[in-house]
Structure formats: C-alpha cells, structure tokens
Amino acid sequence: MRVISTMKFTFFRMVREYITLLLLLVVPIVLLTVFSFVLEGVTTETGEPLINEQNVIFVLVFQMFGGALAMAYIHTDFFTERKQRIYALPFNQTLYAFSIMVCGIVYSVLLGIVLMTFSEFVFGADWGNWLWAIYIIFLLALLSNIVCLIFTFSVNNFKIAERLSEVYGVGFVILAGLIFPVPGNDFFVFVNTYVNPITLAADAIYGMNQSHAGEAWFRSNILLIASGVLFIVMLILGKRKIR
Amino acid sequence: MMIASMQGVVKRYGSNIVLDYVDLAIDEGEIIGLLGPNGAGKTTLIQTLTGMIPFEKGQVTLFGDVKAPFSNKNKEKIGLVTQEITIFEELTAKENLQFFAGVYGLKGEEKKNSVQEALEFVGLSDRANKMPKKFSGGMKRRLNIACALTHRPRFIIMDEPTVGIDPQSRNYILEAVKKLREEGTTILYTTHYMEEVQAIASRVVIMDQGQIIKEGTVDELIKTIQHEEKVKIDVTDAGQIPLNKLESVTGVKQVNVDGNQIMIISEANSGNLDRILSLIKAHAGVLGIQADKPNLEDVFLTLTGKQLRDKVGEE
Structure with missing residues (x-):
C-alpha cells in the first residue's frame, strides 16, 4: 500500500519533465497542425480526407516513444546513486518499479487522449469509437513501456538502452512506410500486418471505424499477446536487476 | 540496548576485500564517528548494515533481530542520509518529504506535522514549496538529510553528509546532528573530516583498507599515541635560563631554544609543567605558553601511516 502513496509523486515528476512534454505533446501538435494545412482537401482512394488517417498515425507514432519516461525513472531510481535510498526504504522495490511503469503508461495514454481531442475538435479528425481508440493507445503505450524496460534491464549502459528504444520507435516508423515508401514484398507486408505495432494499432482503429x-480485435489481440509475452520477459530480466 | 551490530562481516568485490572481518557494535544513544580515508570501506559498511548489498561472511543484527535484520519493520526505524544528494529534483522540498513520509507509513495530521518539523529542523520552512533545482548545494544537502528524518527514526546513518558544501551549511548540519544527539537518537556518522567527528562523536571508529583498526572516545584514541608532550614557552630573555636545570626536571626529554622561545619535550602525563615554569620564572618573564597536543589526524597518521584527507584541492 505504501507504494501507492508514491504514485502521485511519480506522476508529478513526469508531468514536470518539460522536455518530455515538449517532445510528446507540443511537437505532435505542431506537426498535426502543419500537416492538416498541407493535406487540406486531399482525399484517400475511398474519398475519405487523408488528414483523418494521418492524425491517427501521428498520435500512434508518438505513443511508440512513451516508454522513454518510465525507462529514465527506473534507471535513475534503481541504477544511479539514488538506489541506495530506494533500497533503504521499507517497501517492496519491485512493486515500486512496477508503479513507475504504470504511471508512465497512464501518462502516455493521457497525452494520447489530449492529442486525440486536439485532432478531433480542431481539425475534425474522425477517431470513431473513442473508447476503442483509447484502448489501442493504451496497448501501444503498454508495449512501448515494456520494450523500453526490457532494454533497460538487458544492457548495463543506459545510453545504449536509450538508443535501442529509439531504434524500436524509429525502426517501426520506417517499416510502416511513414518516412519513405517501403517495397510491397512479402517480408514488409508480413511485418506490417502482424508485427509492426504502429500498423497493427492503426489497422485496429481503422478496422473498427x-x-x-473481427479484424480490429485480431490486430489488437496481437498487441495484447505481444505485451503479455514481453511482460514476462521484462519480469525475468527485471528480477535479476531489481531485488 | 544494542541498536546494530556487525560480527565478522566480510565483503568482497572480485578478489578485492572491501570489508575484512568487520566487528562493530552500536548502542542506543551513541553517536559513532566512522572515520577513514576515501576507499576505506565506510560506504560499503553502511550498505552492508542497511542490507543494500549482500556479504560473504559474518552476521548483521539490527534492533536485536538476527533472523531478518533487513525486514521492512526494521527499515522503518532507520533513516539513511546518502553520500550523494538523492532528492527528487522534480518535486518541491515539501513534496520530497511527503514522498518519504508516505513510504514510512505516515498519514494525515501526523504526516503533515512531521514534514513541517523536518523542514524546520533543517531550516527550509521558507522554501517548502520551491523546487530543489533552485537550491544551493548546502540547501540540497539539508533537504537530503530531512528526507531521512521525516519518520523520526531511532537510528540515523549519515554517509558523509557534509561533502562539498560551504562552512555555514556544514555548521548547520553539525548543529542539527547535535540536536538529534540531545534527543537521544543513535547516529552512525561517516566522514573524513576529523574536526566533525571531534565535535559530535561519542565514540570514534577508525577504518582503513576494509578493517576497523581502532575505536574509542577521542581522548582514548589520542592517549594511545601520546607518548610525548611538547610545550613551547615564549620568554623575555632565554639566555638567562639555565638549560641544564630544565633538562634535569623529571620527565623532560629534550630542551631546545629558538630565539626567545624554549621548546620542551617531556614524557606524556609527566605533570612537570609547574616545576618547569617556576624554574623559568626565577630567571626570566613568561610571555606565553603553547602546548601541542596530538589530534585525531595524528592518531590516524600514526595508525595507518597516511593522511586522513588528500591535501591537494581541499576546500
């Protein structure tokens, strides 16, 4: 129960990370705004405004980097000088690490909701069923946090873990063909249909819309199962590093 | 009552022995000054005593608990002031204390009062709602201490709490430790500043190369190395004084004259100062007396053959 009392403060710490707020909230808002003007009037093959699709993709892309905050806090609290103080405290340290992850996920989802609200009410993006969209954003945030923590627990050098988390985010953005078109061969089709969290999440939202x-649930369940499996990996790796 | 003890504790990092069969017993109300140069093993001793790191051999007892000394129940009675500043920079001073008070199970009015008291204790009440980012090094150190005090622990471990701060903040911290001592709190205080230990410790433990090489009160430790006493006497005319008579005084080992200053080296505790002064006064006027007494630095130097601190770049 004592760990619960710390969550409010972990959340305060996250909210006051202004650089993170800038990167995960202000930058997407600016990009959404710019692209909304650029793509104004452009439609997809089905006649839908292209900006609808772009808005969803943008919000999802930034969720891929949401795990960076929990990752940084776990590193600071458990792998720097602060660990001496944390280990001297009369609470379950593993549970405290878990609480940081939960705060990171909640914070990431909240930022996602802010971006959803902004894109829907300012640029008229259609998110369809909001609860479903929030669930998908949650899955993406969960996966991002788990993957980032796996990197944190796997390597001794935190800088390398940070770079790996960036590779995870940027790598899937590239594979999704969001930076430049990717070949339409079997490998890329397979990756973007069954592996890439961004395309899985986007397809789940479009599918429901x-x-x-059925298709939407299938995609979301891949994300859910991947999170479950990776959570166990994270737990095993974390147990080795956090007593 | 015994608060903490270590018996034959051995800690190794690879082939390097960091704690070498350490025995230490801390009674309630004691202020133990743990003195040693950098790398002596002080922080490792603390980490072992708080259960942060495992050890290869020996036994640690906390509050009489041998079976589970590092249980949460025992941790609740300990306050740890870390050597590094380990406060949360993104939380205000008050929020930092609220975080720790909550972890120690304080709630409601009790939590509010203890946070307020801790802020007052370290003199940060007027900065309760400010972010530590804007604090000076000394203020951060004080907040670092307050974080370990919110739950009013019975046993406080302070790991070099005055490293790298200004003299005013250091005095503030030392005064705070004295206040805690008056309240009956047991404190383990590690430092390599001899004067701090002399000012606050009821017992001094000297460590070097992972071993406790000596312990006792400051006076006891000094006595162990005090074989001679050195007295310098400034006189009006040293030429008038019969040095052979001075040399024949019981206990006097050596008499040197430097201008109008006479330096006399005697055996320790020989009690001959009265006799020496009467002899001098019979032939010349006495302008001043200066007795050179050994201090903890000398004790450390004698025991280990090293200086307690690096002289270069100090303060």
Whole structure:
C-alpha cells in the first residue's frame, strides 16, 4: 500500500519533465497542425480526407516513444546513486518499479487522449469509437513501456538502452512506410500486418471505424499477446536487476 | 540496548576485500564517528548494515533481530542520509518529504506535522514549496538529510553528509546532528573530516583498507599515541635560563631554544609543567605558553601511516 502513496509523486515528476512534454505533446501538435494545412482537401482512394488517417498515425507514432519516461525513472531510481535510498526504504522495490511503469503508461495514454481531442475538435479528425481508440493507445503505450524496460534491464549502459528504444520507435516508423515508401514484398507486408505495432494499432482503429470488428480485435489481440509475452520477459530480466 | 551490530562481516568485490572481518557494535544513544580515508570501506559498511548489498561472511543484527535484520519493520526505524544528494529534483522540498513520509507509513495530521518539523529542523520552512533545482548545494544537502528524518527514526546513518558544501551549511548540519544527539537518537556518522567527528562523536571508529583498526572516545584514541608532550614557552630573555636545570626536571626529554622561545619535550602525563615554569620564572618573564597536543589526524597518521584527507584541492 505504501507504494501507492508514491504514485502521485511519480506522476508529478513526469508531468514536470518539460522536455518530455515538449517532445510528446507540443511537437505532435505542431506537426498535426502543419500537416492538416498541407493535406487540406486531399482525399484517400475511398474519398475519405487523408488528414483523418494521418492524425491517427501521428498520435500512434508518438505513443511508440512513451516508454522513454518510465525507462529514465527506473534507471535513475534503481541504477544511479539514488538506489541506495530506494533500497533503504521499507517497501517492496519491485512493486515500486512496477508503479513507475504504470504511471508512465497512464501518462502516455493521457497525452494520447489530449492529442486525440486536439485532432478531433480542431481539425475534425474522425477517431470513431473513442473508447476503442483509447484502448489501442493504451496497448501501444503498454508495449512501448515494456520494450523500453526490457532494454533497460538487458544492457548495463543506459545510453545504449536509450538508443535501442529509439531504434524500436524509429525502426517501426520506417517499416510502416511513414518516412519513405517501403517495397510491397512479402517480408514488409508480413511485418506490417502482424508485427509492426504502429500498423497493427492503426489497422485496429481503422478496422473498427469501418465496421471490421473481427479484424480490429485480431490486430489488437496481437498487441495484447505481444505485451503479455514481453511482460514476462521484462519480469525475468527485471528480477535479476531489481531485488 | 544494542541498536546494530556487525560480527565478522566480510565483503568482497572480485578478489578485492572491501570489508575484512568487520566487528562493530552500536548502542542506543551513541553517536559513532566512522572515520577513514576515501576507499576505506565506510560506504560499503553502511550498505552492508542497511542490507543494500549482500556479504560473504559474518552476521548483521539490527534492533536485536538476527533472523531478518533487513525486514521492512526494521527499515522503518532507520533513516539513511546518502553520500550523494538523492532528492527528487522534480518535486518541491515539501513534496520530497511527503514522498518519504508516505513510504514510512505516515498519514494525515501526523504526516503533515512531521514534514513541517523536518523542514524546520533543517531550516527550509521558507522554501517548502520551491523546487530543489533552485537550491544551493548546502540547501540540497539539508533537504537530503530531512528526507531521512521525516519518520523520526531511532537510528540515523549519515554517509558523509557534509561533502562539498560551504562552512555555514556544514555548521548547520553539525548543529542539527547535535540536536538529534540531545534527543537521544543513535547516529552512525561517516566522514573524513576529523574536526566533525571531534565535535559530535561519542565514540570514534577508525577504518582503513576494509578493517576497523581502532575505536574509542577521542581522548582514548589520542592517549594511545601520546607518548610525548611538547610545550613551547615564549620568554623575555632565554639566555638567562639555565638549560641544564630544565633538562634535569623529571620527565623532560629534550630542551631546545629558538630565539626567545624554549621548546620542551617531556614524557606524556609527566605533570612537570609547574616545576618547569617556576624554574623559568626565577630567571626570566613568561610571555606565553603553547602546548601541542596530538589530534585525531595524528592518531590516524600514526595508525595507518597516511593522511586522513588528500591535501591537494581541499576546500
């Protein structure tokens, strides 16, 4: 129960990280705004405004980097000088690490909701079922946090863990063809259909919007199962590093 | 009552022995000054005593608990002031204390009062709602101490709490430690500043190369190396004084004259100062007396053959 009392303060710490706020909230808002003007009037093959699709993708892309905050806090609290103080405290240290991860996920989802609200009410983006969209954003944030923590627990040099987390985020953005078009061969099709969290999440949201609920659930369940499996990996690795 | 003890504790990092069969017992109300140069093993001793790191051999007891000394129940009675500043920079001073008070199970009014008291204790009440980012090094150190005091621990471990701060803040911290001592708190205070230990410790433990090489009160430790006493006497005319008579005084080992200053080296505790002064006064006027007494630095130097601190770049 004592760990719960710390969550409010962990959340305060996260909210006061202004650089993170700038990167995960202000930058996406600026990009959404710019692209909304650039893509104004442009439609997809189905006649839908292209900006709808772009807004969803943008919000999802930034969720891929949401794990960086929990990663940094776990590193600071458990792998720097502060660990001496944390280990001297009369609470379950593993649970405290878990609480940091939970705060990171909640914070990431909240930022996602702010971006959703902004894109829907300012640029008229259509998110469809909001609860479903929030669930997908949650899955992406969960996965991002788990992956980032796996990197933190796997390597001794935190800088390398940070770079790996960036590779995870940027790598899947590239694979999704968001920076430049990717070849339409079997490998890329397979990756973007069953592996890439961004395309899985985007397809889950589009699928639900287009009444392909089965397809949407299938995509979201891949994210959920991946999170479950990786959570166990994270737990095993974390147990070795956090007593 | 015994608060903490270590018996035959051995800690190794690879082939390097950091704690070498350490025995230490801390009674309630004691202020133990743990003195040693950098790398002596002081921080490792603390980490072992708080259960932060495992050890290869020996036994640690906290509050009489041998079976589970590092249980949360025992941790609740300990306050740890870390050597590094380990406060949360993104939280205000008050929030920092609220965080730790909550972890120690304080709630409601009790939590509010203890946070306020801790802030007052370290003189940061007027900065309660300010971010530590804007604090001076000394203020951060004080907040670092307050974080370990919110739950009013019975046993406080302070790991070099005055490193790298200004003299005013150091005095403030030392005064705070004295206040805690008056309240009956047991404190383990590690430092390599001899004068701090002399000012606050009821017992001094000297460590070097992972071993406790000597312990006792400051006076006891000094006595162990005090074989001679050195007295310098400034006189009006040293030429008038019969040095052979001075040399024949019981206990006097050596008499040297430097201008109008006479330096006399006697055996320790020989009690011959009265006799020496009467002899001098019979032939010349006495202008001043200066007795050179050994201090903890000398004790350390004698025991280890090293200086307690590096002289270069100090303060």
